[in-house]
Amino acid sequence: MRPLPVFAGKLIDVSVVQTFKIGELTVAPGASILLEQARASHLFTVLSGWAFRYKTLEDGRRQIINYALPGDFLGLQAAMSDMMGHGIEALTDTVLCVFPRDKLWEFFAADTQLAYNMTWLAASQERSLDEQILSLGRRSAIERVAYLLWYLFDKARELGMTKRNRLVMPMRQSHLADTLGLSVVHTNKTLQKLRKAGSIELDDRTLRIVDEQALKTLARVDEVQNPPRPLI
Incomplete structure (x- = not known):
């Protein structure tokens, strides 16, 4: 059984997460999790493994933006717009928790702590980009x-x-x-x-x-x- 997630000393309501979770996905090293300029129908949380966010130029040059580790949320950008501005690739065997993109706002509304946690993750990612x-x-x-x-x-x-x-x-x-x-x-x-x-x-x-x-x-x-x- 996976350990219960904790934030600021409080257990996250796993039953709420389970309501929106539609499954788990294992991705092999080198496989794409989300593609650049593609519409993503799912959002993910990394349960185990390493992945990285990247952008490429037309001539193939690549800029890795940052790295994703367990607990990181993937695809939030796709939930705010139709297309992904960057891609995400697995570095190792990576296990993902899968959420439907079109249920994100229900997910936020279901639990204010979860909504705050996701905002915290987005703000932390912004700081790492700084x-x-x-x-x-x-x-x-x-x-x-x-x-x-x-x-x-x-x-x-x-x-x-x-x-x-x-x-x-x-x-x-x-x-x-x-x-x-x-x-x-x-x-x-x-x-x-x-x-x-x-x-x-x-x-x-x-x-x-x-x-x-x-x-x-x-x-x-x-x-x-x-x-x-x-x-x-």
């Missing part, structure tokens, strides 16, 4: 890499996905490069600099943060603390 814009526009290459590694580690740690201060990261260096707006070669060299600085260890896609404060200082992490995020 940091992504800052990275692409003003952070140096090493600051970009340091921030992304710390951000993913901290987000996963909050979900209990780290073990002995280690996180298995399923993305390749090409994913990191597409996130950071760097070439794969530049990304590789920058990772090597971080390793030599002694703040991280990254071997076989397993990240260990050796000196978190040094990594945060290098990444220019905003120390504003968020409350625990909700799971829907």
